[in-house]
Amino acid sequence: MLVLIKNGRVIDPGNLDGIVDILIKDGKISEIKEHKSGVRGQGSRVGDQGSEVRIIDASGKIVTPGLIDMHVHLREPGHEYKETIKSGCLAAAHGGFTAICPMPNTNPVNDNGQITEYILNKAAIADTVRVYPVAAISKGLNGKSLCEYGELKEAGAIALSDDGNPVSNSQLMRRAMEYAKGFSMPIISHCEDLDLVANGVVNEGAVATSMGLAGIPNAAESTMIMRDIALYELTASHLHIAHVSTKESVLAIRNAKKRGVKVTAETAPHYFTLTEDTIKGYNTNAKMNPPLRSSQDREAILKGLADGIIDVIATDHAPHSYIEKEVEFDQAANGIIGLETSVSLSLKLVHDGVISLTGLVEKMSTNPAKILGLNIGIKTGRPADITIIDPDRSYKIDSSKFQSLSRNTPFNGWDMKGKAVLTMVGGKILFDEI
Amino acid sequence: MLFTKKDILDMESLSVDEINLILDTADRMKEISIRPIKKVPTLRGKTVVLFFYEPSTRTRISFDIAAKRLSADSLSIAASTSSIVKGETLADTARNLEAMNPDIIVLRHSSAGTSHLLAGLVKSSVINAGDGMHAHPTQALLDLMTVREKRGGISGLRIAIIGDISHSRVARSNIIGFTKMGAEVVITGPPTMIPKGIETLGASVSYNVDKAICNADVIMMLRIQKERQKSFLFPTEREYSKVYGLTKERVENARSNVLIMHPGPVNRGVEIAYEVVDGPYSIILDQVTNGVAVRMALLYLVSGGARNAGAD
Numbered sequence: 001m002l003v004l005i006k007n008g009r010v011i012d013p014g015n016l017d018g019i020v021d022i023l024i025k026d027g028k029i030s031e032i033k034e035h036k037s038g039v040r041g042q043g044s045r046v047g048d049q050g051s052e053v054r055i056i057d058a059s060g061k062i063v064t065p066g067l068i069d070m071h072v073h074l075r076e077p078g079h080e081y082k083e084t085i086k087s088g089c090l091a092a093a094h095g096g097f098t099a100i101c102p103m104p105n106t107n108p109v110n111d112n113g114q115i116t117e118y119i120l121n122k123a124a125i126a127d128t129v130r131v132y133p134v135a136a137i138s139k140g141l142n143g144k145s146l147c148e149y150g151e152l153k154e155a156g157a158i159a160l161s162d163d164g165n166p167v168s169n170s171q172l173m174r175r176a177m178e179y180a181k182g183f184s185m186p187i188i189s190h191c192e193d194l195d196l197v198a199n200g201v202v203n204e205g206a207v208a209t210s211m212g213l214a215g216i217p218n219a220a221e222s223t224m225i226m227r228d229i230a231l232y233e234l235t236a237s238h239l240h241i242a243h244v245s246t247k248e249s250v251l252a253i254r255n256a257k258k259r260g261v262k263v264t265a266e267t268a269p270h271y272f273t274l275t276e277d278t279i280k281g282y283n284t285n286a287k288m289n290p291p292l293r294s295s296q297d298r299e300a301i302l303k304g305l306a307d308g309i310i311d312v313i314a315t316d317h318a319p320h321s322y323i324e325k326e327v328e329f330d331q332a333a334n335g336i337i338g339l340e341t342s343v344s345l346s347l348k349l350v351h352d353g354v355i356s357l358t359g360l361v362e363k364m365s366t367n368p369a370k371i372l373g374l375n376i377g378i379k380t381g382r383p384a385d386i387t388i389i390d391p392d393r394s395y396k397i398d399s400s401k402f403q404s405l406s407r408n409t410p411f412n413g414w415d416m417k418g419k420a421v422l423t424m425v426g427g428k429i430l431f432d433e434i
Numbered sequence: 435m436l437f438t439k440k441d442i443l444d445m446e447s448l449s450v451d452e453i454n455l456i457l458d459t460a461d462r463m464k465e466i467s468i469r470p471i472k473k474v475p476t477l478r479g480k481t482v483v484l485f486f487y488e489p490s491t492r493t494r495i496s497f498d499i500a501a502k503r504l505s506a507d508s509l510s511i512a513a514s515t516s517s518i519v520k521g522e523t524l525a526d527t528a529r530n531l532e533a534m535n536p537d538i539i540v541l542r543h544s545s546a547g548t549s550h551l552l553a554g555l556v557k558s559s560v561i562n563a564g565d566g567m568h569a570h571p572t573q574a575l576l577d578l579m580t581v582r583e584k585r586g587g588i589s590g591l592r593i594a595i596i597g598d599i600s601h602s603r604v605a606r607s608n609i610i611g612f613t614k615m616g617a618e619v620v621i622t623g624p625p626t627m628i629p630k631g632i633e634t635l636g637a638s639v640s641y642n643v644d645k646a647i648c649n650a651d652v653i654m655m656l657r658i659q660k661e662r663q664k665s666f667l668f669p670t671e672r673e674y675s676k677v678y679g680l681t682k683e684r685v686e687n688a689r690s691n692v693l694i695m696h697p698g699p700v701n702r703g704v705e706i707a708y709e710v711v712d713g714p715y716s717i718i719l720d721q722v723t724n725g726v727a728v729r730m731a732l733l734y735l736v737s738g739g740a741r742n743a744g745a746d
Contacts, residue, residue, distance in 0.1 A: 198665065206631025212546035212568025212603055215630065282547030326525050328545035330566065 001052055003427060007035075008058025008388060012065050012378040013358050013366045022063065024384040027427035032380055056422065056434060058388055064361045065376045066098025066130075066385030066425065068368040069339060071163070071188070071242060071266060071314035074100075074131075076122060077115070078107025083319035083405050085119060086126035088339070090403035091317070093430035095339040096420020098385040099130040100317075101372070103163040104141065111136035111147045113155035120156050128430050129423070130385070132158040132372060134188060137176045141165045146176060153183045158372050161188035163242055166224055168194060173228065177237035186238040186371055191224035191249070192290070201330055203276040203291045211282070213329065216291055222248035229256045232263055240371055241265040243316050245290035247300030254309045264371050265304075266312035269338060269345035270410070272301045272354075278410055284325040284332035286410045288318065306354050311367045313360075315342045319406030337404050341411045347391055347418035357391070388422035388434060395419060437735040441553040441560040444569035445610040453615060457579050459731035460724065466503055467726055477506035480537040480737055486563070487513040487524075487543040492698055492722060493563050493572070497540050500729035506537075524548060525555055532556040537737055541565070546603075559736040567601050573697055574607035576728040578615060580721050581652055584693055589616030594646040595637070596678060597656030597705055598627040598667070604697045605656060609637040622646040623656075623678060626667040643678055648687045654695040655680050658705045671704050680706045685715060693717050 003024040010020035016032070023031040074088035075081075083091075085102070092100045102119065104110035110119060116133050123131035135157035139145045141164065149160065160180055167173040167189070177187050197220045202208045204215025225241055229252060232239040244250060244267045253265050270288065275295045278286040286292055304310040318335025325332050346364060349355045355363070365387075369376045376385055399412040423431040435455055439448070448456075466474055482501040486494050494510060501508035513519070516527065524543075531539060538559045541549050546566035553560040564570040582588050593612050599605045599621050609619050613636035621628065621637045628639055640646045647653060658674055668674050675681075680694065694706075694715045702708050711718060 204630055206634040209629040209631045210606070210635055212566050212606060214567070282550050323523075326551075327523055328543070328551065329547045330545040 001054065003054045003056065003384070005056045005058050005063055005386065005388070008061045008063035010063045010378055011358055011361045013362045016378055017358065020063070020378070022378060022386070024427045027384055029378060029380055029382050029384050032378065056388070058434070060390070060392070061421065061434070062357060062389040062391055063378070064387050064389065065365045065369070065378055066423070067096050067343065067364045067387045067420070068099040068101075068372070068374070069097045069315050069317065069342065070101040070312060070368040070372060071268070072100045072102055072317040072339065073105065073319065073335070074102040075319055076106065077118060081405070082321050085122040085131065086128070087403060087405045088317070088319070089123065089126045089128040089131065091337070091339040092129045093423045093425075094403045095341070096343045096387045096389065096423055097129055097339060098387060098423060098425045099132060099374070100339070101132045101134050101158060103134050103161060104136040105164040109136050109141050110134075110157070111139050111141070113148070113151040116152055116155035116157045129425055132374070134159045134161050134163070136160065137162045137167055137187065138172060143167050143169050143172060146172070146179060149180055149183050149185060153185060157185070159186045159188050159240070161190065161242065163188065163190045166190050166192040166194060170227060170231065174231050174235060177231055177235040177239065181235070181237045184238070184373065186240050188240045188242050189224075189228045190242050191221050191228060193220045193224050196220035196223070201287065201291070202279055203293045205276065205294055207276045207279065211279070218246035218248050218293065218297065221246050221290055222252055225249050225252045229253070229261060229263055233261060239263045243268050243271070243290060243314075244301065244304070244310060245271045245293050245297060247297045250300045250304040250309055254304070257309060264311045264367070265309070266314040267301050267305065267310050268314060268316045269342050270336060272298060272305060272349065273345050274298075274410065282329045283410065284327070284329055285336060285408050287329065287332050287334055288316070288336055289334040302349075302354050305349065305363070311363065312371065313342065313346050313363045314368070315339055319404055320408045321406055325408050336408050336410060337402070337406050340402050340404060341397055341409060343389060343420045344397070344416040344418055345411070347389070348416070350391065351417060384424055384427040386424045387420055389418065390421045390434070391418040393417070393419050393421065439736065441549070442571055442732055442736060443549045443553060443560065443562050445571050445574050445607045445614065448571070450614060453575070453578065453611070456575055456728065456731050456735060457582060459735060460575070460579050460727040461583070463730040463734070464724065464727040466730070467723070472503050473505060474503065475505045476734060477501070477504040477737060480506040481535070482506045482508040482538045482540065482733060483531060483536045484508060484510040484540045485531070485542070486510065487541075488564070490542050490563070492725065493542060496722070496725040497563060497729050500726050500733055503726070504730055504733055506733065524551065528552050528555045532558060538733060561732055561736065564603055567603050568606065570603040570607045572725070572729055572732060573604050574611035575732070576721055576725040577608055577654070577695060577697075578611050579724045579728055580695070580717055581693060583720070583724070584717060585651070588612065591617040591651040592649055593617050593619045593652045593654060594650035595619060595621045595654045595656065596643060596646065596680065597623045598658055598662065599623055599632060599656070600627045600629040601659070601662070602656050606635060608654065609635045613637070620646050620650070624668050624674075644684065644687065647680070647684050648689070650692060651689060652693045652695060653680060653688065655706045656697070657699060657701060675704050679704065680710050682707050682709050685710055685713065688715070695721060697721070
């Protein structure tokens with residue numbers, strides 16, 4: 001069967017930007033035809049071969065290479081009541097993602113080839129979006145010994161991270177960076193100084209003080225980012241900084257990039273959308289790690305996104321059931337789900353003039369693909385992993401309709417403008433609201 | 435004025451009028467405790483659950499006595515003897531309690547925000563008897579009552595709160611309560627124990643203890659906990675007592691009619707000298723006495739109070 005996506009504005013940064021028709025055959029992009037300037041819906045016809053063609057009219061929509069969320073938590077194995085690989089994949093598809101990278105903090109931890117294979121088998125059975133597992137840097141995420149990166153790579157792990165836990169031991173981090181070079185696997189660093197965090201649960205500052213909650217200073221994140229940048233300069237490996245939340249972190253990365261350090265960094269929609277004020281009333285659906293920060297931090301994140309210091313938008317999708325959230329704030333689990341709200345929240349940046357549509361595609365597709373070494377893009381012969389976005393569709397976020405098994409989002413009920421309306425992986429349409 | 439609050443969760447949510455009403459009611463309640471028969475039938479048939487997740491002597495006994503003097507049926511649950519030890523969540527415990535139709539639940543908990551959580555889950559009135567580092571409104575109200583009683587008013591007074599402000603719900607509630615009633619609050623203590631942004635609650639910060647003391651109408655000392663040494667907040671009790679303790683000499687430099695308060699329990703010889711606790715300026719035991727009156731007033735007001743004709 002053939003699929004023809006026509007009349008959409010195709011944005012594939014560095015490759016295409018214009019009204020383009022895309023013909024998909026056997027799951028691959030088989031023809032690409034640009035419309036003549038000014039003529040919409042006509043141009044030369046693509047795929048006129050007499051066989052059955054499913055035509056998708058993408059007029060007024062944005063057609064992009066499949067979006068990639070390089071930072072998610074699927075809870076399988078171990079906590080299937082929060083999320084399974086299948087439900088997480090469906091959430092991704094409904095959010096406009098064609099590929100996701102689940103972090104290794106499952107139970108058991110993804111620190112050996114068997115668990116990586118287990119995850120990939122489950123993903124194959126789910127048969128939806130592409131799953132690229134991130135394996136652990138250290139055995140059991142305990143920061144004491146290295147995992148077998150060779151075996152993990154062979155099993156299908158794409159990157160390494162102890163996400164959720166920082167690698168406190170600087171020597172281990174140095175060796176991990178060096179050793180990972182042999183397998184061309186990026187290290188994704190969760191930067192956190194646990195001594196500075198102590199018993200903190202929210203951003204340190206006036207809000208924490210008035211609510212009587214222990215604070216986490218910005219320095220708990222930025223000092224470790226500075227350490228990891230120094231280790232990167234020592235090892236010349238491949239370092240990606242996860243979930244940047246503070247202005248000092250943005251500055252540290254900015255300074256590093258200025259002197260030519262090729263570190264990359266991500267932030268999550270909640271850090272550029274919300275501030276610590278969201279926790280008022282002890283809202284556990286706004287509790288995450290790193291915590292929501294001040295408005296100055298949010299401003300710095302926005303600026304970092306605008307000028308390219310922050311390369312990637314990733315959700316840190318962290319499903320938790322109400323059992324972990326309807327509790328004392330101190331004891332509530334960290335994290336919120338993000339797969340089904342990320343595109344809309346990121347489009348808000350476009351509507352607000354912070355980034356361009358091209359910038360959005362870079363941060364949600366092109367850059368993560370580059371970091372992970374994935375070969376994607378709207379090019380003839382490539383697998384048809386495509387997302388279609390309607391930048392103007394208005395709707396209200398309704399978490400009760402989510403594919404995710406969890407509902408822990410602070411965005412429920414928000415009025416949004418713009419969303420992903422079609423997700424295609426390997427030519428197969430997984431989600432269609434066009 | 436009618437008191438319409440269902441819950442007493444913190445000092446922020448009480449208006450000046452409400453605070454005055456509570457203090458006036460407490461003033462009247464105080465007399466009951468010095469009668470030969472210390473009991474009135476006001477809350478007969480009401481059930482008050484004292485739910486204490488955290489150890490407490492003063493506050494729990496104070497609430498218990500307050501409830502009994504108003505003829506309410508009160509019962510205490512401690513976390514250690516409840517289903518909490520079997521892993522039941524606070525929310526589930528609350529729903530189960532609710533099913534037994536108590537009128538008022540008094541909650542003490544080591545986590546901030548738990549009273550808010552509980553109040554959102556149950557129809558009963560919730561009185562916060564201290565939640566983590568967040569709030570201790572009944573303590574602030576009894577402190578306001580005690581100062582008002584000794585000084586005839588609160589407005590214009592200067593209150594110095596000295597010690598571990600970071601970990602103190604008493605400090606937070608008193609900063610809000612006293613500034614709301616027109617007093618000026620200065621906080622002082624080791625910089626490690628002054629939390630970021632405390633000024634937004636209305637207090638000014640000083641690192642000069644002697645200055646804060648000699649200008650104050652009221653000096654409120656906070657308990658210093660030895661285990662804070664482990665998180666490097668102060669080096670030793672010896673040094674703390676020397677630099678930040680309320681010594682006899684410091685009291686001599688204070689105003690001649692200064693009032694010295696402490697929410698208890700007191701570490702004699704650490705944050706406050708032996709002689710000062712028992713000295714002429716100390717109103718520490720008046721605070722305890724007034725605690726019963728304030729809690730009687732609150733139990734009365736949240737259960738309908740003035741709406742019940744002839745209640746007192």
